[in-house]
Amino acid sequence: MPVLKQGDLKSLLTLVALVLGLFIVSLVAISLFMNIDLGAVFYHVYESTVGTEFGFLSVLRRTTYLLIVSLGLAVAFSSGVWNIGGEGQILWGAILAAAVALLVALPAPAVIPLALIASFMAGALWGLIAGFLKARWNVNEIVSTMMLNFVATATMTQIAGGPLRDPVVLIAQTKMIPEELQFPFIVYPLNAAFVFALVLVPVVYVLMHKSVLGYKMRIVGGASTVAAAAGINTRRMVMISMFVSGGICALAGAMLVFGHFFRAQAAMTGMFGFYAIVSTLLGKSKPELMFFTSLLLSFIITGTESLRVLGVPGSFTQLVVGLMFIAAVLREFSSRRII
Amino acid sequence: MVSGMELLVPILEMSPVFSLAAFGQLLSQKSGVYDLGIEGTMTTGAVFGVLGAYMGLNSWGCLFLGSLVGIPFGAALFFVSEKLKLNQIVVGFGLWLIGLGLAGSIYTVVLAPQHIEIEAIRAVAFGLDPIFYLSIGLLVFLIFLFSRTKYGLIVTAVGENPRVADTAGINVEKVRAICVVIGSALAGLAGSYVAVDVVQGFTYTMIAGYGWMAFALVIFGRWKPIYVFAGSLLFVAITGISARMEILGMGFLPPNYVAVLPYIGVLVVLTLAMIFAKETGMPAGLGQSYTK
16 A cells, blocks of 8 residues: 655645635625625534534545546546546546446456446546547647546436336436445445545555556656657557546446446436546546545535535535635645645 | 528628637737637626626626726736746636636626526617627727737747747737737626627537637638638528528437537538648747747
């Protein structure tokens, strides 16, 4: 298991201070804007996150999905590719996980690995489209992955509203997967998907920091001219990074199906595909740091979402997460100037 | 028999949504700064357009308010990118989510409970409104600016090679500040135009990727105003055709896919443009903060 280095710990502390500072500022702002008692705002954030056991476990539950997507995005980001297509890749993972779970009549120990492989491949191939377009014709991946998100959403609505549809409800969502495939709770509401996310941390660490392939990808991400001079096939690395990145993001979709919703539908991503960009950047694409930044982001999202009972709009979460990007850049500033 | 004008007017009518936003993005990028917050700026521009109507402003006031709100977005992007010398792309993503969140929050808290009527902007000639003619004026201005004037040359120099520009005595920061702020104001204007004239109201997803499409348009148009404008017309045509198909219920494609045809279209068109582009025209200094 990778261990935190001294410098990482220091930068992590700076980060926590910055993130919490911005979070508190935004909480004060919303309480003033909506004329809500600030005490009530802080009370709800505290209760829903660290104040109760249920709250803390909910934070960990949300961390699961943010962490998996962050690990996926980190593979692309370290290779110098902006994968903004996490949303679409999650959806493809969920579609395949639900489809395998609903259609393959085998015992659970056979179905789940099969579903995970199918999910990974679906997300990986979806990511590869953008990777190929970038590698072959230098098509901007921010545009392509964003456009592909819309197409993935349409695919989800099509499939969840079509062949796999749950006829009982009006919205387009798939039938519920069989009970024996649903992940068990470790402690309610935390389920086994959390363990899966934790296992993925060293896997991605080894891939990116201990393998030749990861080393090559990181050189391409650092300086593609150096990579080309060193005889690394830059285009191939771009494609591989998008393939792996998309595949890992898709696993978050599979985990959402097996661990949380037990079915698939278009709104299930909860914007994790976009939000995880922040936890990845805050964690500098380092797997061991991203566990902490995902946890931090999950704390903030969970706390913010709890304010809905006070009438705070759901959009406020986007605003707060957007501010965290500013924390990510400001951290760079402080680390250059002070530390 | 449909006359050419009847076919063209609906396309031209909608075109400012893309062209104004893309011109803003073009200006920003020509000076060397990516504006990835554009989707958020447009959404906030849209909600301020509606807010203007709620405050009793006429349509022009609404559009003005929408473009005004773009300025802080541009200022923030400029400050972080050029003053603090930090990553433009990351700030851009931040501004995108901040814009979405801000717009959604203001709408939910202030505007959603109200009934707001917005007066559409009246056509002045050939069934097209003044904003369309403004976009044409802007097109002519940008072509003239970049091909005939010293100022265009200065902006291009700053975007291509800020160090050389600096050596030549150009104030790089000032040029970028002006371009980025005007660019964001144009994005705000485009957003409020969607709210005031196209939708006449606000929905959370009304900007529906238009900002990203404007970003794509600048690459598609190889950083040349005329191609960017032509691309805007093409994108509107793609959006319009799929909307028509959605209404008519074209049998060969499931409706969910018809709804996302614009996004597929943008991706295909951009890819084709990249395949056939001999040179991209991308400013060499794009994306890098300049440090003296």
